Amino acid sequence: MKASPIEQKELLRLQALDIRLQQVDHQTRALAQHVELTALAGTADKTRMNLTTLHGEVEDVRLELNRIESDVEVVEKRIKRDDERLQTTSSVKDVQALDTELAALRKRLLALEEIEIAVMERLEERESAVAVVEAERDALAARVEETEISRDADLATLYRQLEELRRDRAVIAGTIAPDLASLYEKLFVSGHGNAAALLRQRTCSGCTITLTGSDLESVRSSAADEVLFCPDCGAILVRTEESGI
Secondary structure, three states: EEEEEEHHHHHHHHHHHHHHHHHHHHHHOOHHHHHHHHHHHHHHHHHHHHHHHHHHHHHHHHHHHHHHHHHHHHHHHHHHHHHHHHHHHHOHHHHHHHHHHHHHHHHHHHHHHHHHHHHHHHHHHHHHHHHHHHHHHHHHHHHHHHHHHHHHHHHHHHHHHHHHHHHHHHHHHHOOOOHHHHHHHHHHHHHOOOOEEEEEOEEEOOOOOOOOOHHHHHHOOOOOOOOEOOOOOEEEEEEOOOOOO
């Protein structure tokens, strides 16, 4: 294949832009914020599960407290009723029976009130635990929002760079003959990004092999518009005044 030395030199600019495009594209996928957001999402899931468990415990304790309060109310009503009956009865037998029942009821009330206090303390502990985890959840949400803002700002900058690089690439690609551009594209894909390389001081800048012997002689004897390839990496060898041949 033939191509003017100027066109061949343009391949170096194209190669540099394509490498830079790869680098910036990789940066968009390798931002530290991506890793941090993934970790935060995992922590947030655990926090939500923990909060769900704690809310369930709070609800259970509240139901238990409601049952005890209901029992207390029943006992208090019975004590009030017996007190009223005690005030109106003149039967010694009824008085003795009511005194016995009242003593039992007051003992039961005291026990229920002690249980009620213990359950209220448990409820307070559970509600405090919920408050702590809710604070952690809110702090996580704030951290996620902050990280997303930082990520979006960095991505916006990188996307602008990609747009500028693609625009510059299109301009340069437009100056290269279609057959040479097509060859370059194939080599770029098959060579994992190494499609054109400057020959500097008889050394390929793509793979750093130094040409010697027949390989060097073949380059020296080739016309300036001949498209040559590195015998080692297969990239298009671009000759300039730096080639040292």
